[in-house]
Structure formats: structure tokens, C-alpha cells
Amino acid sequence: MIKHALNVTREANFAEWYQTVITEADMAEESGVRGCMVIRPWGYGIWERIQRLLDDRIKATGHENCYFPLFIPLSYFEKEAEHVDGFAKEMAVVTHHRLIHKDGKMIPDPEAKLEEPLVVRPTSETVIGAAFSRWVQSWRDLPVLINQWANVVRWEMRTRMFLRTAEFLWQEGHTAHASVEEAREETMKMLEVYRSFAEECVAMPVIAGEKPENERFPGAVSTYSIEAMMQDGKALQAGTSHFLGTTFSSAQDIKFQNSEGQLELAQTTSWGMSTRMIGGLIMTHGDDDGLRVPPRVAPWQVVIVPMLRDNDEDAALIDYCKGIQQELARQYAFGEPxxxxxxxxxxxxxxxxxxxxxKGAPLVVEVGGRDMAGGNVSVTVRTDLYKEDGKLNSAIVARDAFLAEAIGRLEAVQKALYDEAKARTDANIVRDIADFAGLESYFEGAGKFPGWVEVEWARPSGAELDKVVERLKALKLTFRNVPNDAAPATGTCIFTGAPAVERILVARAY
Amino acid sequence: MIKHALNVTREANFAEWYQTVITEADMAEESGVRGCMVIRPWGYGIWERIQRLLDDRIKATGHENCYFPLFIPLSYFEKEAEHVDGFAKEMAVVTHHRLIHKDGKMIPDPEAKLEEPLVVRPTSETVIGAAFSRWVQSWRDLPVLINQWANVVRWEMRTRMFLRTAEFLWQEGHTAHASVEEAREETMKMLEVYRSFAEECVAMPVIAGEKPENERFPGAVSTYSIEAMMQDGKALQAGTSHFLGTTFSSAQDIKFQNSEGQLELAQTTSWGMSTRMIGGLIMTHGDDDGLRVPPRVAPWQVVIVPMLRDNDEDAALIDYCKGIQQELARQYAFGEPxxxxxxxxxxxxxxxxxxxxxKGAPLVVEVGGRDMAGGNVSVTVRTDLYKEDGKLNSAIVARDAFLAEAIGRLEAVQKALYDEAKARTDANIVRDIADFAGLESYFEGAGKFPGWVEVEWARPSGAELDKVVERLKALKLTFRNVPNDAAPATGTCIFTGAPAVERILVARAY
Known part of the structure; x- marks a missing residue:
């Protein structure tokens, strides 16, 4: 019987386990400010790795970074009704620009009320669209391909660290194009960037596909997502890419003269990935001993712990460890030192x-005086923590052998984490349910952590779709996406009985 | 007579020249949101370089990055009177968390008023101090050495791009220590990080020293700065480091048990550098042809322009240029590809x-068909733009020779920019003024772009200092700092006539 490091298991209470991992791995904590968290060095270090690797891919696909204002005048939002209604309920609004003392307290100065209130950006389509309308005059100015790394605020009433916080960090890409085809191609290209990033860097298998109408971004013509299966079987939307058509170009007047000299509205896209990804990483790779971080996004891939004894031998031990550290830093894993x-x-x-x-460091290397004397180190691999007898699986290895094998071990940890999550995801998607009753009985009988169900449907719309969504809601289910690589539909829609046109994923979700 | 690229010279109108450089180099633009700018790719690319190089130095000195909330509850500010009074006049205040439709407009929902207004952070001592009070219990928890990269908001009434904007980007370091000595050492260490970063990376000579009492950060015991001389002779404060003593540890209750078991208040520091540095870069290195970017912070160090003719030869020309690009990318300048x-x-x-x-790219390489046929390229070095006859100084160079010399040329541009600014700074600090009348007559007679004056003073305090500051204000002058490496004082204070204790810089400033 293994005695695990956490005092709660995934099986016993997944939500409490999640919070415990965050606390025990020193990733984040409550800030005292409603709905906002403090991201501590280990959590922020993972975010920095995500930023670096995703930014490289965003730049490699031709995008440049910019920075746009945090504040958006209310009038910008009023121009696009569907968009503003999508966010109005959760907007932080700045109304004053000065404080004064009154009765021993500080209050907003009634004399310093803004003429027009400012919204703290929940997303930047409107303010970036206004910039695009200045930048785009001719077809020669297109495409515009930009991205920003920023904080955004959505005033959520029920928050959960990394997954849903009032303020969060993200990147938001925004592009403008001369044609629908090119804008749609961009939308799919960035979806693929997210898919490959999630799988290759975060070791998180995902399913890329199109969201149904009711799950579209406010103002989008089409929304695509990557969806990842968490260890409790719930789905996590880990990135979205939107084809916005002319919604924002007409609201913000982004027009260009085409090569025939006629004025046209630009076609725009937007796409984003956020600190939510860290919540997904925890629920994909964490275990009952805490977090396991894929080496590509680990702030530290190898941690060397000298077993100091406060005596004369410590200096030599530290030197020995420094030598190992320096040798490692000269090697490259995944193309980086x-x-x-x-x-x-x-x-x-x-x-x-x-x-x-x-914390989930991939390799922990301990070195005591005896190890040093024998030219050895003691290695613990985070993905292979226990022996069959339940004891910690730390192995004494010759120093030089460890150095020769370190890159291979890191690659193996990256692969093991992906393979484990991939096998779990594959094993927990049910594809043979043919009617709504089958769906109901699956989720009633599936136990604590049900998987996902992929069913055939007729893609209902409007009020008909709303009714379907309500029926799912009663089962605490939502539509996730229509996988890009799903098999073709061959039967009837399990919701309407009409001939099915495609297959869609249904799941409980974060 | 050289025909320069800009339509305004530094000499003719420095303020207009500054704005013209920003526009013509596509660095930033007005956003339509009061006091906020849009930072465009070339401006943001420089910021990304500054971030990368400064972040490396912040980490190399033992600090870790975190992220703290954008919003700070009013009550946090009320705990430290001097600090809140220093910022109260320029704070953006969030009062509502929802919008509703009313009479065809959107307004803040009166039903969604926050119980306690939230301030958009102007700086984060209070909210980070609250975190420190949770993290620090024992001397073993000290020092705490953290940093964050963030946006902050100070509601400035008169704004100027990069130099003074309502929202700006910066890093703010915050540390807590067990002793005054250690905290003061940290303060000086980060001042030195700023000095060496400014000089080595931005090629901007600076003078590091202590600010006088009237220029201290609200709540600081001591404030230090680096000051740079712009081409119009004005001073720009380009980074500050503060020893905060127990101001914030007493307000935010950051206490630790010392090794004797007694409770003590921690000693804290903070230090920051912002996008203002980009304004300083422009005014240090720009010329009448636009910006000149030091290679270490240039988003692109070499730009290769094939002279395409829309004919069959273009493909070969592009291949030739790609070959040059790839050869360059394999070389290292300043330790980076x-x-x-x-x-x-x-x-x-x-x-x-x-x-x-x-835009100020250090090296521009043009390649036409004839250059390619001869195995050549045409090179323009941004710091050596014109021949003696006023014609553009583009030189035909053999491709291989160019590749062999490229690193050396980049190093030479970096050095030339520093040397030029250093010589100008050194030549424009007057150190032999012995009385206030001399100060007055210097600034009256110094012409359009006066330099700085370093004078002896007795470090007056309180009301006596206020009077001196008023006298300087009448001459549009301010105290900059007491240079760390100034000569010792030997005479009398030019303001009070008392025996002088040190030498202080006086200048017009941004």
C-alpha cells in the first residue's frame, strides 16, 4: 500500500484534489481580491514556458505582437449588439479617475467621474477592430496578422483557480483578410497551432473541431475549439479559434479597396489560449502525489538536491552537484538547453x-556524501515514482551514465505523460450510442467519472437547437465540438430523428 | 546638403521630431482611448527585447516571476497614508461589474455596484505586501525575491507616448528581507542591474544615484534612480529602486520570527523599469532620419531587401537572399543568434x-540581380548613413566578406551609439557652478538645449527643501539625483550657504 504525498486522492474528491495540488505545488493562492488569484513562481514559471513555446509558433506562422489598451470605451461595445450582450453581464466598469478622503475613508471623487465609462477589456475585438480600420485601406495592407499577450477581466460569480477567474492572462490573436477563404484558412491554421502545441508541448491530447451554434463566441460566424479530457472525464475547452466574417469589420468599419478599386469589408478572425491551460495541465497529468509537469513546459526539468550536513564535506558536495548542473545546462532537450x-x-x-x-519536476537528483564518493547520483523519475513493493523508486546511477541518459529520460517522461493521457482519452469516448435514451442511460450508469459520447446529429438550429440544449442541460451535459476527423454520419439524429449530417461530442465540462 | 528622411529636425522642434519618429517608425499610435496608446509591432518588438534581456538579469540575481491581481481593494490603500496620497489623484476606480441597456445605450447596472470599489493598480506594493504577510513567518522564509511583468494605470492628464501614458507596461520587483543591511544591499544591487542593462543593452549612458527627499517614491525611506540625458539636454528618469524600510511591512503586517524567536517587521524594497525606456531610447539615439536601434534590443538586426522585378529572376534572387539570412541566423551576436x-x-x-x-534597423542589406551575379550585397549601416558628399553611404561588399564581418559590424553599431551618447552626456554636465546666481545665469544663457548642472548642497530637509524646490521650479528645473560616484563636496551649499555635504544634479526633465 503506497502512502501518497497528498492527503486527498482524485478518486475520493476530484475538486478538492485539484485545489490541493495547486496549494501543495505552490502554484497559486487566493489573493484577497474577489475572484483574482496570485500566481506563484511555480505556476507562473509554467505560464512563462507556455508563453515562450506558443509565442514561437505564433510568430513562425507570420504574426507579430502588439499591445492595445486595457480600457475600452463603452461606445465601442455598443456598435456590435450580439458581442456586447455576450459580455455585458460580467464586465468591470471604471467610472472615476480620482480618490478623495471623506470621513476618514477614501472614496471615488464625485468631481472626477468619467464622461464615458470605460470597460476593462473582456476581449479586444472592438478596440483592435478600431485600430484595423485605421491600418487597412487597400488590399495591399492585407492580411493584418497580430497577437497580444494580455490580462483580461470577466466578472465571474463562481471562480476556480486557473479555470475560471475574474482576471486571467491569455494571448489573443486578431487578423484581417481580403477574402472569406483566406480568413477561414487562418482560423483553421491557428486551431492546428493550438492542437499541435497542446499535444507536443503540454502532452495533452485534444480533439479539434467546430462548436455548435449555441456555443459560438458572441459575434462569430464559426467557432472552433480544442477539447481535452480531464481525469474525471469532464471536458475542458483549452483554446478557441473564431471566424468572425464581417461582424466586427462592419461594426468598426474595416474597409479596403480591392484590386478592382471597389470598397469591401475585411474578413476577420480571432483566437485565444489562456492560463486555463494550466488548470488543464493539472487535471490531465496530476496524480495522488501532486503535479507532474511535462518536461517541455517545466520551469526546471532536473532538480539537484545535495544532502547537506552542515559540515566540512558540504563544499565538496556542492561542487560535485554544480558540475552536474553545468554539464546538464550544456545539453539540449527539445531544442533548448x-x-x-x-x-x-x-x-x-x-x-x-x-x-x-x-511540484512535479520531471527528474529529481539527490546526492549524498556516499553517492559522491562512488561517483554516483540517486535519480527519481516523476512518472515512475514507486516500486512494486510501494517503496520510492529512487535508483543509484553512475554520474556519467546519468548525464548520458538525461535527455533520453526527459523525452521519455514527455512521451509517457502524453501516452497515458491519450490512452485514457481514447478509452473513454463512446461512439456507439444510437438514441437519446442510450445517452441518458450511459450517463446514469457510467459511475463517478463518465467519459464522452460522440453521437450523430442533424445540426438543428435556433429554437430547435435550444430545446436540445435544454434536454442536455437537465443531464448536466453540453455539446463540445464536431471533431474535424470524426467519421461521417450514416444514421439519424439522436435528438430530432432527422437524417444525421455529422457527429458531435457530448460531455460534462468545466 | 543632406535631404533627411523626416520632415522635421531635432533642432527645429524636438517635441514634434519625437512624435514624428514614433509615427514614421511605426512604433505606436493614439488608440482613441484617452491617454492610452497602441504599441505597434516595431515598438512592441523593442519592448520584447528589453523584457527578455532585463528578465534574464532579474532572474540571474535570484528573483522569480509571479503575477498579482490587477485590482486592489480600496481598503489596502487606506492602510498607508503617504502612499495612497501619492497616488490618489490619478487612480482609475472600478465601481460596477455589469452593464445593462437603458434608453438605447449601455450603462453600468445600478444593481451591480461593488460593495468596495477596486482601484486599477498604479503600483503593487499594497497587494504584494498582503501576499508577503502570508508567505513570511520565520527568518527561514526570507529573503522573498519576486518580480512581475504587468500593466499599471496612472490617470495622467497630460500624456506623451511612451513617456507618460495612462496605462503603461513595466516590471516591478518586490523583496522582503530580515535586516536593513540586506534590504539596502538589494536596493543598490537592482539599481546596478538597471545601470548595466541601460548602458550595455540600450546603449544609454546613465547616472545612478539617490533621489532627494522631495522626489522619493510615496512611502519609501530612500529612492535611487538612473538618469539619462536626452538629446535636448533634458533628463529622463529611466528606472528606480526603493528601500522601503518597514513602511509597507507595518501597514501590511509582514512579520517574521527571528533566530532568537522574537517577532520583527521585515524590511522591503521595490524597483521598476517601464515602457518609458523606449521613449528614452528614441531621444537618446534617434536622428533626423528616424530611429536608430541598438542591435542588442533591435527586433531585427539585419534586414535583407531583395530588389524584386516581378520577373523570372525573382525566384533565384529570393533564394540567394534566403541563403544569406540562414547563414546569419547560424551566427551569434551578443550571445544570441x-x-x-x-x-x-x-x-x-x-x-x-x-x-x-x-525604423532604425542596424544593418540594411539590399540585393539586386547585378549584386547576385557578382556574388555581392549592398550594405547600409544605420550609424553611418551618409558619405561626405551627402549621398547615401551604401557599399557593395562581397557576400562572404559581409557574412564574415556581420557580427563585428553589429558590435560596432552598438558601441558607436553608446560612445556618441556618452560623449554628449559627458560634455554637457557642468560641474563648476558655485552659487545660485551662477545656476540662473547658466540656464538663462545656455541656449535651446541646456545640459545638466552638478552642484554642491547641504541636503536641506522639510520646509527648507520645499523652498529650494520652489526656486528651482521657477527656472523649470528639478533635482535629479546625488550621483553615486560624484566627487566629495568641499564648499558651501549653493541654495542655503551651509557647508555642503554632497553634490546633486539639477536639470530640466521629462
């Missing part, structure tokens, strides 16, 4: 070891 | 050339 930390904090080695296990 | 862009946009080569000159 290995990130190896030498942990010299004033704490017991065993406390450090378990701290790094809970 | 060379950043070389191949400019394939649909525009005339001459338009592109002058576009990149105005």
Missing part, C-alpha cells in the same frame, strides 16, 4: 525531495 | 529601404 536547478535552500533534503515531487 | 529578416512585402525596394532606415 536543459533547465537544471541546484536546490541550496535551508531545508532538509527529504523535505525538498517531496516538495519537488509534489 | 543573429535576428535577420527577409523583407518580401509587396512594395518597392526603395520604399522598404527608407522604411527600415526610419
Amino acid at each position: 536543459v533547465r537544471a536547478l541546484l536546490d541550496l535552500r535551508a531545508a532538509k533534503a527529504v523535505t525538498k525531495r517531496w516538495g519537488w515531487i509534489k | 543573429v535576428r535577420a529578416l527577409l523583407d518580401l512585402r509587396a512594395a518597392k525596394a526603395v520604399t522598404k529601404r527608407w522604411g527600415w532606415i526610419k
Whole structure:
């Protein structure tokens, strides 16, 4: 019987386990400001890795970074009714620009009320659209391909760290094109960037596909997403890409003269990925000992812990460890120098070891005086933590052998995490349910952590779709997406009985 | 007579020249949101370079990045009177969290008024202090060394792009220590990080020193700055480092048990550098042809422009240029791979050339069919733009020779920019003024772009200092700092006649 590092298991209480991982891995904490969290170094370090790797891919596909204002005048939002209605209920509004003392307190100065209130951006289509309308005059100015890394605010009433917070960090790409074809191609290209990034860097298998009408971004013609299966069987939308057609170009007047000299509205897109991805990483890879971070996004891939004894031998031990650290930093894993930390904090080695296990560092290397004397190190691999007898699986390895194998081990951890999640996802999508009763009985009988169901449907619209959505809601289910690589439909819609046109994923979701 | 690329010179109208550089180099533009700018790709690309290089130095000195909330509850500010009074006049205040439709417009929902208004952070000492009070219990938890990259808002009435905007981007470091000595050492260490970063990366000579009492950050015990001389002789404060003593630890209750078991208040510091640095870069290095970007912070160090003719030879020309780009990217300048862009946009080569000159790319390489046939390229170095006869100084160079010399040329441009600014700064600090009348007559007689004056003073305080500050204000002058490496004082204070204790810089300033 293994004694795990956390005091709650996934099986016992998944929501509590999730929060425990965040706390025990020092990733984030409540800030005291409603709905906002403090992202601590280990959590932020993972975000920095995500930023670096995703930014490289965004730039490699021809986009440049810009920065647009945090505040958006109300009038910008009023121009596009569907968009503003989609966000109006959760907008933080700035109304004053000065504080004064009154009765021993500070209050907003009634004399410093803004003529027009400003909204703290929940997303930037409107303010970026206004810039595009200045930038785009001729077909020669197109395409415009930009991205920004920013904070956004959506005033959520029920928040959960990383998954749903009032303020969150993200990137939002915005592009303008001369034709529908080109804008649709961009939308799909960025969806593919998200898919490959999630799978290759975060080791998170995802299903890319189109959202149904009721799940579209406010103002979008088509919305696509990548959906990942968490260990409790719920779906997490981990990135979205929108074809916006002329919704924002007509609202913000983004017009260009085409090569025939006629004025046309530009076709725009937008796409985003956020700190939510870190919540997805936790629920994909975490286990009952804490987090497991895929090496490509780990702030530290190897942590070296010298077993210091506050005696004369410590200096030699530290030197020995520094040598290992330097040798590692000269090697490349996944095309970048290995990130190896030498942990010299004033704490017991065993406390450090378990701290790094809970944080999910891929490789933990401990070195005591005896190891050093034998030219060895003791290696713990985060994805292979216990022996069959339940004891910690730390192996004594010759220093040089460890250095020769380190890159291979990191690659193996990256692959093991992906393979495990991929096998779980594949094993938990049911594709043979042919009617609504079958759907109901699957979710009634599937136990605590049901998987996903992929069913055939006729793509109902409007009021007919609303009714279907209500029926799903009663089962706590939602539509996720129509997978790009789903098999063709051959039967009838399980919701309407009409001839089916495609297959769609149904799941509980975050 | 040289015909320069800009339609206004520094000499004719420095303020208009500054704005023209920003526009012509596509760095930033008005956003339509009061006091906020849009930072365009070339401006943001420089910021990304600054971020990368400064972040490396912040991490190398032991700091880790975190992220704290954008919003700060009013009650956090009320705890420290001096601090809140310093910022109260320019705070953006969020009062509502929802919009509703009313009479065809959107308004903040009166039913969704926040119980406690939230301030959009102007700086984060209060909210980070609250986190420190949770993190610090024992001397073993110290020091805490963290940094965040964030946007902040100060509601400025008179704004100027990069120099003073309502919203700006910065990094703010915050640390907590067990002793005054250690906190003061940290304050000076980060001041030195700023000095070396400004000089080595931005090629901007600066003077590091302590601010006088009247220029301290609200709540600080001591404030230090780096000050740079712009080409109009004005001073720009380009980074600050504050020793905060126990101001925020007493307000936010950051206490620790020392090794003797007694409770003590922690000693804290904070330090910041912002997008203002880009304004400083422009006014340090720009010339009448636009911006000149030091290679270390240039988004593209080499721009390759093939002279395309829309004919069959274009493909071979593009291949030839791609070969050069790839060879460059394999080389290292300043420890990083060379950043070389191949400019394939649909525009005339001459338009592109002058576009990149105005943007200040260090090296512009043009290649026509004849150059290719001869195995050559045409190189323009941004810091050596004209021949003696006033013609553009583009030189035909053998391709291989260019590739062999490219790193050396980039290093030479970096050095030339620094040397030029350093010589100008050194030549324009007057150190032999012995009384206030001398100060007055210097600034009256110094012409359009006066330099700085370093004078001896007795470090007056309180009301006595206020009077001195008023006298300087009448001359549009301010105290900059007491240079760390100034000569010792030997005479009398030019303001009070008392025995002088140190030397202080006086200047007009941004």
C-alpha cells in the first residue's frame, strides 16, 4: 500500500484534489481580491514556458505582437449588439479617475467621474477592430496578422483557480483578410497551432473541431475549439479559434479597396489560449502525489538536491552537484538547453525531495556524501515514482551514465505523460450510442467519472437547437465540438430523428 | 546638403521630431482611448527585447516571476497614508461589474455596484505586501525575491507616448528581507542591474544615484534612480529602486520570527523599469532620419531587401537572399543568434529601404540581380548613413566578406551609439557652478538645449527643501539625483550657504 504525498486522492474528491495540488505545488493562492488569484513562481514559471513555446509558433506562422489598451470605451461595445450582450453581464466598469478622503475613508471623487465609462477589456475585438480600420485601406495592407499577450477581466460569480477567474492572462490573436477563404484558412491554421502545441508541448491530447451554434463566441460566424479530457472525464475547452466574417469589420468599419478599386469589408478572425491551460495541465497529468509537469513546459526539468550536513564535506558536495548542473545546462532537450536547478535552500533534503515531487519536476537528483564518493547520483523519475513493493523508486546511477541518459529520460517522461493521457482519452469516448435514451442511460450508469459520447446529429438550429440544449442541460451535459476527423454520419439524429449530417461530442465540462 | 528622411529636425522642434519618429517608425499610435496608446509591432518588438534581456538579469540575481491581481481593494490603500496620497489623484476606480441597456445605450447596472470599489493598480506594493504577510513567518522564509511583468494605470492628464501614458507596461520587483543591511544591499544591487542593462543593452549612458527627499517614491525611506540625458539636454528618469524600510511591512503586517524567536517587521524594497525606456531610447539615439536601434534590443538586426522585378529572376534572387539570412541566423551576436529578416512585402525596394532606415534597423542589406551575379550585397549601416558628399553611404561588399564581418559590424553599431551618447552626456554636465546666481545665469544663457548642472548642497530637509524646490521650479528645473560616484563636496551649499555635504544634479526633465 503506497502512502501518497497528498492527503486527498482524485478518486475520493476530484475538486478538492485539484485545489490541493495547486496549494501543495505552490502554484497559486487566493489573493484577497474577489475572484483574482496570485500566481506563484511555480505556476507562473509554467505560464512563462507556455508563453515562450506558443509565442514561437505564433510568430513562425507570420504574426507579430502588439499591445492595445486595457480600457475600452463603452461606445465601442455598443456598435456590435450580439458581442456586447455576450459580455455585458460580467464586465468591470471604471467610472472615476480620482480618490478623495471623506470621513476618514477614501472614496471615488464625485468631481472626477468619467464622461464615458470605460470597460476593462473582456476581449479586444472592438478596440483592435478600431485600430484595423485605421491600418487597412487597400488590399495591399492585407492580411493584418497580430497577437497580444494580455490580462483580461470577466466578472465571474463562481471562480476556480486557473479555470475560471475574474482576471486571467491569455494571448489573443486578431487578423484581417481580403477574402472569406483566406480568413477561414487562418482560423483553421491557428486551431492546428493550438492542437499541435497542446499535444507536443503540454502532452495533452485534444480533439479539434467546430462548436455548435449555441456555443459560438458572441459575434462569430464559426467557432472552433480544442477539447481535452480531464481525469474525471469532464471536458475542458483549452483554446478557441473564431471566424468572425464581417461582424466586427462592419461594426468598426474595416474597409479596403480591392484590386478592382471597389470598397469591401475585411474578413476577420480571432483566437485565444489562456492560463486555463494550466488548470488543464493539472487535471490531465496530476496524480495522488501532486503535479507532474511535462518536461517541455517545466520551469526546471532536473532538480539537484545535495544532502547537506552542515559540515566540512558540504563544499565538496556542492561542487560535485554544480558540475552536474553545468554539464546538464550544456545539453539540449527539445531544442533548448536543459533547465537544471541546484536546490541550496535551508531545508532538509527529504523535505525538498517531496516538495519537488509534489511540484512535479520531471527528474529529481539527490546526492549524498556516499553517492559522491562512488561517483554516483540517486535519480527519481516523476512518472515512475514507486516500486512494486510501494517503496520510492529512487535508483543509484553512475554520474556519467546519468548525464548520458538525461535527455533520453526527459523525452521519455514527455512521451509517457502524453501516452497515458491519450490512452485514457481514447478509452473513454463512446461512439456507439444510437438514441437519446442510450445517452441518458450511459450517463446514469457510467459511475463517478463518465467519459464522452460522440453521437450523430442533424445540426438543428435556433429554437430547435435550444430545446436540445435544454434536454442536455437537465443531464448536466453540453455539446463540445464536431471533431474535424470524426467519421461521417450514416444514421439519424439522436435528438430530432432527422437524417444525421455529422457527429458531435457530448460531455460534462468545466 | 543632406535631404533627411523626416520632415522635421531635432533642432527645429524636438517635441514634434519625437512624435514624428514614433509615427514614421511605426512604433505606436493614439488608440482613441484617452491617454492610452497602441504599441505597434516595431515598438512592441523593442519592448520584447528589453523584457527578455532585463528578465534574464532579474532572474540571474535570484528573483522569480509571479503575477498579482490587477485590482486592489480600496481598503489596502487606506492602510498607508503617504502612499495612497501619492497616488490618489490619478487612480482609475472600478465601481460596477455589469452593464445593462437603458434608453438605447449601455450603462453600468445600478444593481451591480461593488460593495468596495477596486482601484486599477498604479503600483503593487499594497497587494504584494498582503501576499508577503502570508508567505513570511520565520527568518527561514526570507529573503522573498519576486518580480512581475504587468500593466499599471496612472490617470495622467497630460500624456506623451511612451513617456507618460495612462496605462503603461513595466516590471516591478518586490523583496522582503530580515535586516536593513540586506534590504539596502538589494536596493543598490537592482539599481546596478538597471545601470548595466541601460548602458550595455540600450546603449544609454546613465547616472545612478539617490533621489532627494522631495522626489522619493510615496512611502519609501530612500529612492535611487538612473538618469539619462536626452538629446535636448533634458533628463529622463529611466528606472528606480526603493528601500522601503518597514513602511509597507507595518501597514501590511509582514512579520517574521527571528533566530532568537522574537517577532520583527521585515524590511522591503521595490524597483521598476517601464515602457518609458523606449521613449528614452528614441531621444537618446534617434536622428533626423528616424530611429536608430541598438542591435542588442533591435527586433531585427539585419534586414535583407531583395530588389524584386516581378520577373523570372525573382525566384533565384529570393533564394540567394534566403541563403544569406540562414547563414546569419547560424551566427551569434551578443550571445544570441543573429535576428535577420527577409523583407518580401509587396512594395518597392526603395520604399522598404527608407522604411527600415526610419525604423532604425542596424544593418540594411539590399540585393539586386547585378549584386547576385557578382556574388555581392549592398550594405547600409544605420550609424553611418551618409558619405561626405551627402549621398547615401551604401557599399557593395562581397557576400562572404559581409557574412564574415556581420557580427563585428553589429558590435560596432552598438558601441558607436553608446560612445556618441556618452560623449554628449559627458560634455554637457557642468560641474563648476558655485552659487545660485551662477545656476540662473547658466540656464538663462545656455541656449535651446541646456545640459545638466552638478552642484554642491547641504541636503536641506522639510520646509527648507520645499523652498529650494520652489526656486528651482521657477527656472523649470528639478533635482535629479546625488550621483553615486560624484566627487566629495568641499564648499558651501549653493541654495542655503551651509557647508555642503554632497553634490546633486539639477536639470530640466521629462
